[in-house]
Structures are given as structure tokens and as C-alpha cells.
Amino acid sequence: MKAAARRRLAIAGLTAPAYIWLAVAVFLPLSAMLYFSFLSATPVGGREAHFTFDNYVDFFTKSIYWFNARRSLELGVHVTLLCLLIAYPAALMLAKHVRGRWREALFLLVILPFWSNALVRTFSWTMVLRGDGPVFGPINPLLPAGMQLDILFTYPAIVVGLVHAYLPYAILTIYISLQAVDDALIEAARSLGASRLQAFRRVTLPLSIPGVLAAVFLIFVPVIGSFMEPRILGGKDAIMLGPIIENQFIAAFNWPLGSALSFIMLAIVLIVMAAASPVLRRHLGATA
Amino acid sequence: MSRVDIENLVKRYGAVAALDGVSIAFENGEFFGLLGPSGSGKTTLLRAIAGFVIPDAGSIRFDGERVENVPVHRRQIGMVFQNYALFPHLTVEENVAFGLTVRGTSRDDAAKRVREMLALVRLEGLGARKPRQLSGGQQQRIALARALVTRPKVLLLDEPLGALDRRLRQAMQVELREIQRTTGITTIFVTHDQEEALTLSDRIAIIDQGKLIQVGAPKSVYERPGTVFAAQFLGDANLFAGTQAGDRLQLAGGDTIRTAGPAGAAAIVRPEKLTVLPAGDGRAAGFDNRLEGTILQAVFSGASVTYRIDVPGLKDPLLAFMQNQEGDVLQPGTRIVAGWSAAHTVTVTA
Amino acid sequence: MEPTATCWIVRAYLGLVLIFLYLPIAVMMLMAFNSSALYELPFVFDTIWFEKLASNQRLLTASLNSVVIAAINAVVATALGTLAALAFARYSFRGRRLLQMLLFPPITIPWLIIGTSMLVFFFWTGIGRGLHAILLGHVALSLPYVIVVVGARLASFGPELEEAAATLGAKPGQAFFRVTVPILAPGIVAASLFAFAVSFDQFVISYFLAPPGVSTLPVEIYTSIRKGFTPEINAISSIIILVSMGLLLLVVRNYRFGGER
Numbered sequence: 001m002k003a004a005a006r007r008r009l010a011i012a013g014l015t016a017p018a019y020i021w022l023a024v025a026v027f028l029p030l031s032a033m034l035y036f037s038f039l040s041a042t043p044v045g046g047r048e049a050h051f052t053f054d055n056y057v058d059f060f061t062k063s064i065y066w067f068n069a070r071r072s073l074e075l076g077v078h079v080t081l082l083c084l085l086i087a088y089p090a091a092l093m094l095a096k097h098v099r100g101r102w103r104e105a106l107f108l109l110v111i112l113p114f115w116s117n118a119l120v121r122t123f124s125w126t127m128v129l130r131g132d133g134p135v136f137g138p139i140n141p142l143l144p145a146g147m148q149l150d151i152l153f154t155y156p157a158i159v160v161g162l163v164h165a166y167l168p169y170a171i172l173t174i175y176i177s178l179q180a181v182d183d184a185l186i187e188a189a190r191s192l193g194a195s196r197l198q199a200f201r202r203v204t205l206p207l208s209i210p211g212v213l214a215a216v217f218l219i220f221v222p223v224i225g226s227f228m229e230p231r232i233l234g235g236k237d238a239i240m241l242g243p244i245i246e247n248q249f250i251a252a253f254n255w256p257l258g259s260a261l262s263f264i265m266l267a268i269v270l271i272v273m274a275a276a277s278p279v280l281r282r283h284l285g286a287t288a
Numbered sequence: 289m290s291r292v293d294i295e296n297l298v299k300r301y302g303a304v305a306a307l308d309g310v311s312i313a314f315e316n317g318e319f320f321g322l323l324g325p326s327g328s329g330k331t332t333l334l335r336a337i338a339g340f341v342i343p344d345a346g347s348i349r350f351d352g353e354r355v356e357n358v359p360v361h362r363r364q365i366g367m368v369f370q371n372y373a374l375f376p377h378l379t380v381e382e383n384v385a386f387g388l389t390v391r392g393t394s395r396d397d398a399a400k401r402v403r404e405m406l407a408l409v410r411l412e413g414l415g416a417r418k419p420r421q422l423s424g425g426q427q428q429r430i431a432l433a434r435a436l437v438t439r440p441k442v443l444l445l446d447e448p449l450g451a452l453d454r455r456l457r458q459a460m461q462v463e464l465r466e467i468q469r470t471t472g473i474t475t476i477f478v479t480h481d482q483e484e485a486l487t488l489s490d491r492i493a494i495i496d497q498g499k500l501i502q503v504g505a506p507k508s509v510y511e512r513p514g515t516v517f518a519a520q521f522l523g524d525a526n527l528f529a530g531t532q533a534g535d536r537l538q539l540a541g542g543d544t545i546r547t548a549g550p551a552g553a554a555a556i557v558r559p560e561k562l563t564v565l566p567a568g569d570g571r572a573a574g575f576d577n578r579l580e581g582t583i584l585q586a587v588f589s590g591a592s593v594t595y596r597i598d599v600p601g602l603k604d605p606l607l608a609f610m611q612n613q614e615g616d617v618l619q620p621g622t623r624i625v626a627g628w629s630a631a632h633t634v635t636v637t638a
Numbered sequence: 639m640e641p642t643a644t645c646w647i648v649r650a651y652l653g654l655v656l657i658f659l660y661l662p663i664a665v666m667m668l669m670a671f672n673s674s675a676l677y678e679l680p681f682v683f684d685t686i687w688f689e690k691l692a693s694n695q696r697l698l699t700a701s702l703n704s705v706v707i708a709a710i711n712a713v714v715a716t717a718l719g720t721l722a723a724l725a726f727a728r729y730s731f732r733g734r735r736l737l738q739m740l741l742f743p744p745i746t747i748p749w750l751i752i753g754t755s756m757l758v759f760f761f762w763t764g765i766g767r768g769l770h771a772i773l774l775g776h777v778a779l780s781l782p783y784v785i786v787v788v789g790a791r792l793a794s795f796g797p798e799l800e801e802a803a804a805t806l807g808a809k810p811g812q813a814f815f816r817v818t819v820p821i822l823a824p825g826i827v828a829a830s831l832f833a834f835a836v837s838f839d840q841f842v843i844s845y846f847l848a849p850p851g852v853s854t855l856p857v858e859i860y861t862s863i864r865k866g867f868t869p870e871i872n873a874i875s876s877i878i879i880l881v882s883m884g885l886l887l888l889v890v891r892n893y894r895f896g897g898e899r
Contacts, residue, residue: 003342003356003357006359007342007729008731010725010729010810011725011731013721014721014722014724014725015721015722015725015726015737017718017721017722018718018719018721018722018781018785019722019737021718021777021778021781022740022778022781024774025756025774025775025777025778026743026744026752026755026756026778027740029752029755029756029758030751030755032755032759032762032763033751033758086655089651090651090655093648093652098648098652106652106656108887108890109656109659110655110656110659111886112883112887113659113660113883115835115882115885115886116878116879116882116886117838117841117856117875117878117879117882118839119841119860120856120859120875120878120879121663123666123859123863124662124666124879125662126863127662127665127666127669128661134665134672134681135665164658164662167658167659168659171655221746221748222748222749224748225747225749225750225751227750228845228860231864245751245754246750246754255758259754259755259758262751262754263751265748265750265751266747266748269747269748273746338801338805339804359810360801360804360805361806361807361809361813362807363805364807365805366805367801367802369798369801371798373798373799373801373802375799375802375803375817375821376795376821377820386803386806386808386816387807389816390803390806390807390809390816391807434802435805435806438806438807444805
């Protein structure tokens with residue numbers, strides 16, 4: 001069938017360039033790293049490397065890696081929870097209590113920082129969080145001696161930086177799903193006797209779950225894998241999986257270990273994805 | 289102007305056969321309607337003729353030449369889409385001229401032809417507007433002008449009047465017919481609206497579940513449906529089932545009616561063929577077939593009255609249309625007798 | 639109408655959120671104009687850091703690298719992504735689902751992992767590090783975004799227009815350039831601006847793939863922060879923030895105006 005063959009050719013020609021590129025830049029590298037994770041040493045400069053599980057075993061036996069992984073997960077949970085807590089009311093207000101021009105303008109204002117340069121944003125926090133910087137500097141002398149504000153290079157600083165980075169994202173996804181809740185549904189609930197709070201709890205909240213779950217998913221994963229914010233804002237206190245992996249590649253030159261740790265992190269990410277996806281799909285299917 | 293011949297066309301999507309061995313001959317210059325419920329395959333058939341659907345088996349011929357492997361842009365067809373598909377970024381004139389532009393026609397020739405077309409659809413002077421500035425009816429006519437300007441062999445219309453309101457639709461039906469008669473192009477259109485199919489077509493085909501149910505001139509398909517489906521899809525029908533011997537059909541309730549033809553699976557009578565008279569009215573004796581019953585519902589709709597009549601032994605109420613000529617509307621509860629002729633009692637296969 | 643109490647709560651809360659979001663950026667921009675090298679108050683207006691910036695070769699070279707890579711990335715990613723988006727929007731075929739799902743890994747897998755794996759693979763296969771490697775990575779990251787943005791625009795006007803063009807005798811190429819591209823244009827522009835922004839702001843991948851001596855702006859800023867801060871960083875950061883946000887505004891403006899049928 002010439003016509004059918006022509007069609008197949010068209011489809012292949014359109015998709016091939018992009019996907020070959022993705023294969024070379026993403027999928028093949030991931031496979032290569034998987035291979036590397038089973039090597040005993042970085043195969044460079046004539047060094048002999050043999051197959052081994054040691055790198056993975058090390059993760060499970062050396063407590064430092066466990067510790068780091070746990071810290072990363074904790075960070076993920078803390079940041080995600082904070083983001084949700086702050087974002088939900090904001091999204092709710094934007095979606096339901098602000099009208100017209102204001103809504104668009106405010107929405108844009110909220111999203112804008114998200115698309116600015118992440119590194120620069122993180123860097124800007126270093127100035128704010130220092131005890132002797134332009135924000136806390138003037139305030140600290142006014143505070144009692146035991147309560148000085150200087151949280152740079154501490155865990156809270158990392159949390160603040162990450163929450164700041166992902167808050168717009170959370171507001172965005174929750175806003176989208178709240179927006180989709182037809183006002184008529186609320187009105188119907190009210191007409192059937194529900195109070196404002198009941199209408200919210202029984203109609204709005206359940207229907208906004210997909211947005212919340214999307215936010216969880218979109219925040220938790222990158223936070224686990226972050227190394228820039230922990231490094232810049234946490235300094236020595238940045239004992240997490242991300243910085244450790246980066247260290248293996250840049251400083252310690254132990255690529256096999258770094259690869260193994262990366263894949264363990266990937267596994268954690270995939271487990272989270274797998275856990276979230278059926279719930280996500282079910283909710284998305286229900287509201288689609 | 290071409291004739292189009294479809295032979296045993298098959299198209300499957302997964303396990304479902306959208307087209308299941310359809311064969312139709314579209315005569316040169318005729319206005320042909322493809323009628324069927326949604327999902328029947330009529331649109332798939334139209335799109336196969338256009339070239340957007342590649343059939344799995346069977347052949348499509350324009351004037352005897354096979355076109356299944358000819359790409360859409362070389363088939364020399366004209367098509368009007370359900371939502372008109374006017375190019376929003378081009379003016380009306382550029383839209384209508386599009387077919388000529390891509391063929392490399394000179395500016396002047398194209399402009400001349402566009403003017404002719406706009407005159408044909410009576411929309412001269414709107415050339416500089418953008419599609420979104422036109423009303424639905426105007427958009428429809430521009431879409432038609434655009435499709436005709438290249439003098440295609442076949443004109444394909446996909447639910448051409450579906451988006452218009454009733455008044456406009458009726459006006460457009462008349463215009464469409466006129467334009468087709470003037471240009472003489474073989475025209476195939478798809479619709480699920482039986483009234484439209486009946487009004488516009490020289491011949492119609494009823495399609496259901498990928499199969500051709502019946503082909504013929506509107507009146508003949510209407511008066512002599514071959515199957516129960518055709519009878520019920522095209523217009524309303526009263527269905528009589530029972531045992532048949534010769535030209536007599538015995539109903540469950542014991543009554544016998546005379547049919548027009550030899551035995552079939554069932555017999556149908558169109559509601560307008562029935563005359564409803566008060567019980568006891570002597571004129572009832574003049575009819576071949578008579579059934580007594582009680583009026584369940586009487587709906588007055590201006591030019592006619594629709595009666596639903598309960599007849600003992602019949603599962604569904606009898607449906608009758610009476611022209612609003614004389615006498616009062618018979619009220620629910622009235623005992624009546626419905627009469628009609630044997631010639632109007634058509635036997636059908638399953 | 640909303641009762642006034644709610645109104646005030648709403649304004650207050652949203653105001654606080656906005657303050658939180660913009661505080662560090664505002665502070666940083668303010669400090670860029672402060673004469674003190676250690677962000678100390680009091681505030682004394684001075685453009686000295688911008689002047690120093692103009693003669694800071696490393697930062698300027700890095701900026702140029704960033705811009706050039708971002709521009710090439712925008713062109714390449716938009717071209718490849720638009721083609722793929724066309725395939726998804728206009729054809730249904732077995733494997734379409736799978737291909738669409740394959741777009742998720744580049745954006746959902748932490749960039750740390752993507753960056754390190756690229757480092758490993760490029761090194762192993764001899765592609766090595768450098769600006770070309772960085773470009774390779776950036777395009778891969780931009781592709782999903784381009785496909786989504788262009789895909790959304792394509793979805794908004796269905797295949798009938800191209801089909802109509804075909805019935806009128808337009809060859810596939812003619813239909814594409816006379817019908818699809820003009821209507822798709824706003825989406826393509828939005829996607830390319832997006833891709834530019836993604837590449838320009840990208841740090842993690844660039845960090846792993848930058849050999850010593852060659853880097854992009856974000857990488858340069860990072861090394862500066864780690865090694866010892868120079869206030870020019872403040873200046874260039876302020877500029878970057880404004881550029882990034884400006885780009886986004888452009889995307890939104892363009893996308894919306896072109897969005898109407």
C-alpha cells in the first residue's frame with residue numbers, strides 16, 4: 001500500500017530527529033551510567049575495572065549513605081509540606097476570590113520568579129539570610145542577645161531556599177485544578193443546604209486533589225535530587241545525597257560509586273512516582 | 289465531473305469494522321446523500337473517497353481509474369467540512385483563491401475566478417473580510433465557493449448544514465441544490481438528519497455499522513424500505529410482527545392485516561398513511577385494514593396532529609399523523625378505528 | 639460580592655506570599671547598586687559593580703557562551719520539537735503513547751542524575767566535555783517543553799485546516815508553510831523563547847559538562863560564590879533576573895495574542 005507506507009515514513013521522519021537526540025543525550029547516558037555503577041573503579045588512564053556489586057552494597061552497609069539518603073528524603077518531605085501549606089490557600093484565593101484583571105496580573109507575578117534563574121535566586125537568599133546582611137543586619141541589634149537571626153549555612157536555610165524555589169510551582173498546579181472546579185458546583189452544593197465550609201470540604205477540596213498530588217510529585221522529586229541549593233545555602237551542613245553524588249563526580253573522581261548512588265536516588269524517585277501515579281491517574285480519570 | 293465507484297470497501301480500526309464491504313456507484317452529476325446514525329461509517333466512507341482514510345481492502349474509482357494510492361491533493365476533489373475549516377489567517381478572497389494559488393494560477397486569473405465564485409454564492413464584496421467576521425451562513429457559503437473554485441471532479445460535503453439553525457438550514461438547502469444543479473458536479477454528502485437527506489438528494493444510501501442497508505431515490509427508499517432498520521431510521525414506522533401466509537399477516541392479538549407484498553419478517557405502515565376515525569364511523573369500512581383502539585395521546589403541531597393509539601394485542605402504540613383539515617382533535621380516551629390500504633403495508637426483512 | 643473581611647485576608651495573605659517571593663530578588667538588586675563590597679548597610683548608591691562587570695573578562699565570556707548556546711538551543715530544540723509535535727497531533731499510531739511518555743524522564747528525573755549520566759557517557763564515548771556537550775544536553779532538556787507548547791497550539795486548531803488545504807490541491811509542503819506555520823507561529827515563538835530561557839538559566843547540566851576554563855554564566859556565578867564572592871556577581875545576577883523575567887513576560891504576551899482563532 002503506497003499510501004500507508006508514505007504515512008509511516010512521514011511519522012518516522014517527524015519523530016526521529018527529536019528522539020534520536022533524546023536517545024543520545026538522555027537514554028544512552030543513563031544506560032551507560034548504569035553500566036558504570038557496576039564497575040570497581042573509574043576506567044580512565046589504563047586503570048583496570050571489573051564488575052562488582054560493591055558500590056550498591058556500600059550504600060546499604062555504610063551508614064553514612066543511608067543517613068544522607070534519609071536526610072534527602074526528610075528534606076523532600078519538609079519542603080513539599082511547607083509548599084503545600086503555603087500554596088493551597090494562595091491558590092484558593094487566586095482561583096476563587098480574585099477576579100478579572102487582578103487575577104491574571106497576580107498569577108503572573110507569582111509565576112515569574114519561578115522562571116527566573118534558579119542559581120541567581122538561590123544566591124540572592126544568601127544575602128538575606130546572613131546575620132550581617134542587609135535584612136537581618138539592621139534587625140539583629142534590636143533583638144535580645146540569644147535570639148540573633150543568622151540562618152545561612154543551616155538546614156532551615158536550605159528549606160527556605162527550596163520552598164522559595166518551588167512555591168510558585170505548587171501554586172500553579174493547585175490553581176489549575178481549583179480553576180477547573182466549576183462555580184456552579186459550589187452553588188449547587190449551597191442550594192442543597194451546605195455551608196461554605198462544608199461546600200469547600202466536600203466539593204472543592206476533593207476536586208483539587210489532582211492538583212495537590214501533581215504538586216507533591218513535581219516538588220518532591222527535584223528536591224530529593226537537588227545539590228545546588230544545599231551546597232550554596234547549607235554549606236557544611238549540606239549532608240545530603242545530592243551533594244555527595246556531585247562530590248563523587250567532581251572531587252573524589254569515584255564515578256562508579258557516584259553512578260550507583262545516582263541510580264539509588266533514581267530508584268527512590270521511581271518508587272515515589274509509582275506510588276503516586278495510580279492515585280494520580282485515578283483522580284485525574286475521575287475529574288477528566 | 290466524474291462518476292465514483294466504490295467496491296467492497298473495508299476499513300478496520302482495531303477489532304471494529306468502520307466499513308464492512310460497502311459498494312456504491314455514484315453517478316455523474318448526481319446529488320447523493322449518505323445517511324446513517326453516528327458511528328455508522330458514513331463519514332469514514334466520505335473521508336475514504338477524499339483520501340484521508342486509507343482502506344484496508346476494496347477499491348475506489350473516479351471515472352474508472354483507481355485512486356486509493358493517489359494522495360489527497362491530487363484527487364481533484366472539493367470538500368466542505370463540518371466546521372467549514374476556513375483559514376483564519378487569510379481573507380475571504382485569499383481563502384477562496386487558495387486552491388488556485390497553490391496551483392500557481394496567475395493573480396489576475398485567480399481574482400477573476402474568485403469573483404465568479406463569490407457571485408455564485410451571492411457574497412460579492414466580502415472579499416477583504418476575515419472569516420471570523422462572517423456569520424455562520426456566510427462562512428458556509430464561502431467554504432462552498434472555495435471548494436468549487438478549482439472545478440473539482442467530485443464535491444464532498446461533511447454534514448454541511450449541521451451547524452446552522454433551522455430557518456437558515458432550510459434556506460441553505462434550497463441554495464445548495466441550486467448551486468449543484470448549475471455546476472453539475474457529482475456531489476456526495478453525509479448527514480444524520482433524514483429530512484435533509486430526503487430534501488437534497490437525487491439518491492440516498494442508508495448506512496449502519498459499516499454496511500450498506502439500502503440505496504435508492506428518496507421516495508422509493510421511504511415508501512419501500514427493505515429492512516426494519518431502514519423503515520425506522522428514515523421516518524417513523526408502525527411495525528407489525530406476526531405469522532404471515534401469502535399476503536395476510538396475523539397479529540398477536542388475533543387481527544389480520546393485508547400486506548402489499550409476499551411474506552417477510554414483518555410489515556410496516558407509515559403513520560401518515562393511517563386515517564383515524566371515531567369508532568363507529570362508517571367510512572372505516574372503505575379501508576383494507578382496520579384496527580380498533582383508544583387514543584393515548586394527541587399532539588397538535590399546527591399543520592398536523594399526531595396520535596398515539598393503544599391497540600389491544602399490539603406491543604407499541606400505533607402512531608398516526610393526520611393533516612389538520614377538518615373536525616376537532618380527537619381527545620385521549622376516545623375509541624377510534626384506524627384504517628389504511630394494503631398497498632401501504634410494506635413487508636420488510638429483518 | 640465578597641464580604642470585606644475575606645477581602646482583607648485575601649489581600650494580606652497574597653501580599654505576604656508575594657513579599658516572600660520577591661524579597662531576595664529585590665534585596666539582591668538593591669545591593670547591586672550599593673557601594674559596599676560586603677552587602678553592608680547603609681545604602682550608598684553606586685554603579686561601580688556594573689562598571690567592574692564590563693571589564694570582567696571571565697564573566698563576559700561566560701555570558702556570551704550562555705547567550706550563544708541558548709540561541710542555538712532555541713533554534714534546534716524548536717525545530718526538532720515542532721516536527722515531533724506535528725507527528726503527535728496529526729497522526730495516531732502505535733507507539734505514540736510510549737513516545738509521549740518518554741518525554742517525561744528528561745524533566746522528571748533530577749537534573750543531577752541527568753547531568754552525571756551525560757558526563758559519564760560523553761566521556762566514555764569521546765564526545766567529551768565542552769560547549770558542544772552542553773548544547774547537546776540543553777536541547778534534550780528543552781525538547782519536552784517545546785513539544786508540549788507547540789502541541790497545545792496544534793491541538794487548538796485541529797487537522798481540518800490542513801485537510802482542507804489538501805483537498806484544494808496543496809502538496810503537504812505547501813499546506814505546511816501556507817496554513818500550519820502561520821497559524822502555529824505564536825506557539826513556535828513561545829516555544830523558542832521557552833527553550834532559550836531553559837538553556838540560559840540551566841545550571842546543573844552545564845556544571846557537569848563544563849571543562850575547566852570554559853563555562854556558561856550560571857556555572858561561573860556558582861564558582862564565584864563557592865570560591866569567594868565578588869560583588870560583580872550581584873550586578874550580573876540582577877541583569878539575569880530581569881532578562882529571565884522579561885523573557886517570560888514576552889512568552890506570555892505573545893502566546894496570548896496569537897492564541898485567538
